[in-house]
Structures are given as structure tokens and as C-alpha cells.
Amino acid sequence: MLKGKRILLGVSGGIAVYKASALTSKLVQAGAEVRVIMTDSAREFVTPLTFQALSRNPVYTDTFDEKDPQNIAHIDLADWADLILIAPATANILGKMANGIADDMLSTTLLATExxxxxxxxMNVHMYAHPAVKKNMQTLEAWGYRFIEPGDGYLACGYVGKGRLEEPETIVEVLAGEVAKDRWLTGKKVLITAGPTQEKIDPVRYFTNPSSGKMGFALATAAAHLGAEVTLIAGPVSLETPAGVNRVDVVSAEDMFREVDLRFNEHDIIIKSAAVADYRPKLTYEDKMKKQPGNYRLEMERTTDILQTIGQKKTHQFLLGFAAETVDAIEYGKKKMKKKNLDAIVVNNVKEDGAGFGHDTNTATYIDRQLQEHPLPKMPKTQLADEIFRLMKHDITGDVH
Structure with missing residues (x-):
């Protein structure tokens, strides 16, 4: 799938640079034409000559070293590349990319490319978990950068955990899979709900749940990558809007229902991944409730069941629901599919390790139109989103790939 593809490999400085040399060889073997940019720090680990020999192309290290007077090197490379791969990507280069810093050959080229x-x-496991690094990655992901998650294992610093550069073979497989995507959602309109809702009690109190919105935002990103026109209706979350996605912010279950109902007829695929409140206070107060002696009883009323309502009136739409459960998840998911007239459902047990609200990973089972179960093991939610669309494609088009 990579035959003839022009890949610009950006190598930043960490001990994983030695893997980047093996990656260069694997990319060339897969038929790609590879050119390499190295940072000064990367050159402390492996010499440019290594990458030159493996790529069979000159290696770029200095913005001001213009090898061809007819071209500006970083602009020429930025225009030449079919895709750019940063491996390894250190915390430092992530910070530069997320903040528009262009102070060397690699960061300057990244600003110039389309x-x-x-x-x-x-990087080190604690560096990978640092709020600044996480924020930078979220920013880049929202801009359309695509991440190949690091693996868990023994790190050069002696720690064991997440931060090890993914194996070269896996990176090549990911790139080949991305290149092979047929953008089957081109011309389709996809509506996705994400995050929690907040049901007001008074100006300072509300009922909600711990949904982060990460799964819905990952689905919106994946749909946009597949060519869809995406509308994302989001409850109160602190996530960046994915690149190319139209975002509508809401607060309450009623707000979300109104926005979904307004747009329902014009969309081809509706994915309801939001964790919408089932109940809201029957009475709300304009002023803050004062503390009273003894207990307080609050009467609750049902909110509109968004999924069931749109399931009853759907015509041509493909409707995918989510079910977050704690017991008998599969059995409940199948009942929910039938009751709410869904075409498919994604079910998960939020008690499982690394699954459910707030996590970057999830474990789930996709149940298709024929009620067949497709278990999806624990993986990053970004990857899970890709898997869900792969299974949806089979349901919608009959294509098994």
C-alpha cells in the first residue's frame, strides 16, 4: 500500500532514534520513497549517514543548509511529502508543534506542510502523563494530527509503563492502513453526540455523570478522516473540536434532544455516544437553595429518551447506540437494540479495567444488525473509533474490509 508514497520522516532526539533507523528500512522495503529530517538532538544518538544509507536520500539537518539553490529546502520538502511521520516524537517536538514554534529544520517544515x-x-512514562504533554497532544489531535500510540513496556530510563515507541512493523502497518482507506463516507452526513449532560437544580448545583466525551470526539475525528461531513453535538466537556468537524455545544438533555431532532432528517448516520441524563429535577430554583435542618427530598422526572424517539421515526438513517453497563452488558445491549429500533450498538462494561468514562482506552463489543457480537479488546479510543467504523461499513455496505 505504500508503494510510490513519498514519506518525510522527522526524527527528534531520544533513545528511540535507533528504532527510527529500522523504521526507515521497513518503509523503503514497503516501496515508499523516504526522506529524513533530523534534529540536532537526534544526531547525538545516530548519525545522519545511517539514515542516508537506509533511505538512499540526503538527510536534512539544518534550515540554512540549502542543497539546491533552485529550491528552499523546507518548503520543497513540505510540498514534496504525501505524508509526514514524526518518529520518535519527543515531548519537546510536541511542544513546538502545538505552539507554532519554528526554530529548526523539522519544526519549520511542519509549519509549511499541508x-x-x-x-x-x-518518552518517559511520567513525561507522557504530564498535563502539558497531554494538552499538546490534544491540541494537535484537534488540528488533525494523527497519533500512533506508544506501547507499554520496559523503557530505557528503567521505568516500566507507557512511552515506548511503537514497533516499526506496527507503524508501517498503521500507515499502510491509513493510505488504503477508501474514504467511504465521502458525501455522507454523520451526526454524533458526545459527553455528559447537566441537569440544573439551582444556579450552583446540577446532576451529571463522569463522561469525558473522549469516545464521541474520537468517533467524530474518525468520521471526518473517512470523508464525512460531521456534526458533533457535545455536552459540557473540555476537549478541542476535531479538525473539519462542526461542533454544537449543549448543556441539558433537553438541549441535546432539541439539537438532534432539528438535524435528524438531513443526516445519513447518527451515532449517539453521549451519556444523557435519564432524570432531571422536576423543580428548579432561580436562586441558590439554602441549607435546611434535616434531610432534603428532591423529586425527579424523566427526560426525553433521545435514542428511542429518533429510532421510532428513522427512515433511511443508520442508527448506532451505545450502552455503558455494569452487569449483563451484552444481554442488555441486545434488548436495547430491539426496543429502540437501532441498527447496531456498542456495549461495554464500565467496571472493566481501562474501560468506560474518563479513560483514554476502552473495551467494548459491537453488536451488528444480525445480533452477531464483535468483541473489541482494550485499545485507545481513537483506534476503537476506527474499528467501529470498519464494522459499520460492513453493516451498511456489506464490505467485509
Whole structure:
């Protein structure tokens, strides 16, 4: 799938640079034409000559070293590339990319390109978990950068955990899969709900749930990558809007129902991944309730069941629901499919390790139109989103790939 593809490999400085040399060889073997940019720090680990020998092309290290007077090197490379891969991507280069810093050959080229950029991070486990690094990755992901998650294992610093550069073979497989995508959602309109809702009690109190919206935002990103026109209706979450996605912010279950109902007829696929409140206070107060002696009883009323309402009136739409459960998840998911007239459902047990609200990973089962179960093991929610669309494609088009 990579035959003839022009790949610009950006190598930043970490011990994982030695893997980047093996990655260069694997990309060339897969038929790609590879050119390499190295940062000064990367050159402390492996010499440019290594990458020159493996790529069979000159290696770029200095913005001001213009090898061809007819071209500005970083602009020429930015325009030349079909895709750019940063591997390893250190915390430092992630910070530069997320903040528009262009102080070397690699960061300058990244600002100048319009090619898709894939990022394979590698760093110490605590660095990877640092709020600044996480924020930078969220920003880049919202801009359309695509991440190849690091693996878990023994790190060069002696720690064991997440931060090890993904294996070269896996990175090549990911890139080949991305290149092979047929953008089957081109011309389709996809509506996705994400996050929690907040049901007001008074000006300072409300009922809600711990949904982060990460799964819905990952689905919106994946749909946009597949060519869809995406509308994302989001409850109160602190996530960046994915690139190319139209975002509508709401607060309450009623707000979300109104926005979904307004747009329902014009969309081809509706994915309801939001964790919408089933109940809201029957009475709300304009002023803050004062503390009273003894207990307080609050009467609740049902909110509109968005999924069941649109399931009853759907015509041509493909309707995918989610079910977050704690017991008998599969059995409940199948009952929910039938009751709410869904075409498919994604079910998960939020008690499982690394699954459910707030996590970057999830474990789930996709149940298709024929009620067949497709277990999806624990994986990043970004990857799970790709798997869900792969299974949806089979349901919608009959294509098994």
C-alpha cells in the first residue's frame, strides 16, 4: 500500500532514534520513497549517514543548509511529502508543534506542510502523563494530527509503563492502513453526540455523570478522516473540536434532544455516544437553595429518551447506540437494540479495567444488525473509533474490509 508514497520522516532526539533507523528500512522495503529530517538532538544518538544509507536520500539537518539553490529546502520538502511521520516524537517536538514554534529544520517544515502528519510519541512514562504533554497532544489531535500510540513496556530510563515507541512493523502497518482507506463516507452526513449532560437544580448545583466525551470526539475525528461531513453535538466537556468537524455545544438533555431532532432528517448516520441524563429535577430554583435542618427530598422526572424517539421515526438513517453497563452488558445491549429500533450498538462494561468514562482506552463489543457480537479488546479510543467504523461499513455496505 505504500508503494510510490513519498514519506518525510522527522526524527527528534531520544533513545528511540535507533528504532527510527529500522523504521526507515521497513518503509523503503514497503516501496515508499523516504526522506529524513533530523534534529540536532537526534544526531547525538545516530548519525545522519545511517539514515542516508537506509533511505538512499540526503538527510536534512539544518534550515540554512540549502542543497539546491533552485529550491528552499523546507518548503520543497513540505510540498514534496504525501505524508509526514514524526518518529520518535519527543515531548519537546510536541511542544513546538502545538505552539507554532519554528526554530529548526523539522519544526519549520511542519509549519509549511499541508500533508497529513502522523505522530509516534516516545518518552518517559511520567513525561507522557504530564498535563502539558497531554494538552499538546490534544491540541494537535484537534488540528488533525494523527497519533500512533506508544506501547507499554520496559523503557530505557528503567521505568516500566507507557512511552515506548511503537514497533516499526506496527507503524508501517498503521500507515499502510491509513493510505488504503477508501474514504467511504465521502458525501455522507454523520451526526454524533458526545459527553455528559447537566441537569440544573439551582444556579450552583446540577446532576451529571463522569463522561469525558473522549469516545464521541474520537468517533467524530474518525468520521471526518473517512470523508464525512460531521456534526458533533457535545455536552459540557473540555476537549478541542476535531479538525473539519462542526461542533454544537449543549448543556441539558433537553438541549441535546432539541439539537438532534432539528438535524435528524438531513443526516445519513447518527451515532449517539453521549451519556444523557435519564432524570432531571422536576423543580428548579432561580436562586441558590439554602441549607435546611434535616434531610432534603428532591423529586425527579424523566427526560426525553433521545435514542428511542429518533429510532421510532428513522427512515433511511443508520442508527448506532451505545450502552455503558455494569452487569449483563451484552444481554442488555441486545434488548436495547430491539426496543429502540437501532441498527447496531456498542456495549461495554464500565467496571472493566481501562474501560468506560474518563479513560483514554476502552473495551467494548459491537453488536451488528444480525445480533452477531464483535468483541473489541482494550485499545485507545481513537483506534476503537476506527474499528467501529470498519464494522459499520460492513453493516451498511456489506464490505467485509
Amino acid at each position: 500533508a497529513p502528519v502522523y505522530v509516534a510519541p516516545a
